[in-house]
Amino acid sequence: MAHHSLPSGLHPDTLAQRVAVEPSQYGENSEALYLTSGYLQPSAEVAARRFGGQEEGYTYGRSGNPTVSSFEMRLAAMEGTQAALATASGMSAVMLMLFSLLKSGDHVLYSQSMFGSTIKLIGSEFARFGVESTMVAQTDLAAWKAAMRPNTKLLFAETPTNPLTEVCDIQALADIAHNAGALLAVDNCFATPALQRPMDMGADIVMHSGTKYLDGQGRVMAGALCASEDLITGKCLPVMKNSGMVLSPFNAWVVLKGLETLDIRMRAQSARAHELALWLEQHPAVSRVYYPGLASHPQHALAMRQMSNIGGAVLSFDLKATDAAAARSRAFHVLDSLQVLSLCTNLGDTKSLLTHPASTSHGKLSEDQRQAAGIGQGLIRFAVGLEHVGDMQADLLRGLDTL
Numbered sequence: 546m547a548h549h550s551l552p553s554g555l556h557p558d559t560l561a562q563r564v565a566v567e568p569s570q571y572g573e574n575s576e577a578l579y580l581t582s583g584y585l586q587p588s589a590e591v592a593a594r595r596f597g598g599q600e601e602g603y604t605y606g607r608s609g610n611p612t613v614s615s616f617e618m619r620l621a622a623m624e625g626t627q628a629a630l631a632t633a634s635g636m637s638a639v640m641l642m643l644f645s646l647l648k649s650g651d652h653v654l655y656s657q658s659m660f661g662s663t664i665k666l667i668g669s670e671f672a673r674f675g676v677e678s679t680m681v682a683q684t685d686l687a688a689w690k691a692a693m694r695p696n697t698k699l700l701f702a703e704t705p706t707n708p709l710t711e712v713c714d715i716q717a718l719a720d721i722a723h724n725a726g727a728l729l730a731v732d733n734c735f736a737t738p739a740l741q742r743p744m745d746m747g748a749d750i751v752m753h754s755g756t757k758y759l760d761g762q763g764r765v766m767a768g769a770l771c772a773s774e775d776l777i778t779g780k781c782l783p784v785m786k787n788s789g790m791v792l793s794p795f796n797a798w799v800v801l802k803g804l805e806t807l808d809i810r811m812r813a814q815s816a817r818a819h820e821l822a823l824w825l826e827q828h829p830a831v832s833r834v835y836y837p838g839l840a841s842h843p844q845h846a847l848a849m850r851q852m853s854n855i856g857g858a859v860l861s862f863d864l865k866a867t868d869a870a871a872a873r874s875r876a877f878h879v880l881d882s883l884q885v886l887s888l889c890t891n892l893g894d895t896k897s898l899l900t901h902p903a904s905t906s907h908g909k910l911s912e913d914q915r916q917a918a919g920i921g922q923g924l925i926r927f928a929v930g931l932e933h934v935g936d937m938q939a940d941l942l943r944g945l946d947t948l
């Protein structure tokens with residue numbers, strides 16, 4: 546769709562403010578919200594050309610919308626990809642990618658530390674349609690290599706992961722994929738293009754849950770795939786048009802405006818997260834803090850290289866306890882003592898959100914599976930927002946100092 550014309554060579558923070566479709570005849574400075582499912586066609590001849598794909602122009606809400614286009618163009622510019630396609634949620638972006646790129650008999654290789662619904666979608670739902678898959682350890686490159694098969698078409702990783710913030714080497718995974726003629730997709734939810742651009746490190750597809758930092762204020766569900774014109778227009782768009790996993794224009798408008806403040810939010814929230822991670826490491830009730838910005842993080846050097854020297858805004862910490870039952874009751878005590886911060890299963894909000902992964906996002910796993918994943922009963926995930934650091938510390942101490 547027509548691009549608001551801009552000089553070349555602009556930086557990502559400028560693109561985040563400026564990339565959008567042309568303003569309407571009214572010259573609005575803030576991008577318009579186009580709430581329409583249909584479009585007036587200037588003539589039957591033009592309508593025929595638009596439906597036939599010989600002429601650009603909107604035809605129907607399932608095939609495109611100017612507000613959604615603005616979000617797609619802007620996100621693509623920020624990720625450094627040729628194109629993007631917006632979806633109704635992060636999971637519908639994963640769904641669209643799998644549907645568009647795979648067929649029965651193909652094999653997917655993915656990290657065992659990925660988002661729970663991603664694991665279910667690939668390992669259970671797509672398995673019903675004959676798509677094979679293997680899960681491997683996030684940080685074990687030899688395991689990724691060893692699990693490759695002649696029919697491997699896609700490698701899929703998330704970095705950093707939820708909730709333990711494990712970091713994988715994007716360039717190394719891209720090399721493994723490309724040597725075998727496969728593609729690498731990266732879920733860039735936690736770092737966002739403000740800190741990490743997987744495309745610059747060899748990835749072929751960047752997947753987003755726009756629900757998280759792209760929105761940034763916990764308002765709407767959204768998702769997107771960013772990739773080459775070939776993959777987006779050639780492979781994903783045709784599936785999208787027929788499957789209807791479209792992002793609503795209103796939600797697109799919210800995340801479009803969210804992108805304008807993404808960079809400053811990521812930096813400010815990450816700075817608070819770093820300060821809190823250092824502080825939590827010193828607290829006597831805490832046994833371990835997981836945060837890529839800490840020198841104690843196992844992939845600290847790699848994380849700093851991939852993430853613009855910034856650790857991101859999500860950390861997790863483990864409470865000291867004698868056994869699993871005690872750990873669980875201690876974690877519940879800390880969470881139930883909060884008076885300011887939110888007990889809420891989401892992330893990417895300017896409000897700080899805390900969760901107990903073992904009983905919520907990872908609650909369906911058996912205790913053995915949870916132990917294998919490193920998600921103990923004393924683990925608390927902390928998606929750090931923009932509150933005053935002193936107030937956040939005081940709120941945590943209500944529980945930490947009364948265990």
Ligand SMILES: *Cc1c(COP(=O)(O)O)cnc(C)c1O
Pocket residue numbers: 634635636637660703707732734735753754755756757766767768
């Ligand atoms: C939330 C999330 C998703 C799924 O996104 P939705 O918008 O909730 O569908 C996928 N990956 C990661 C890392 C997430 O945090």
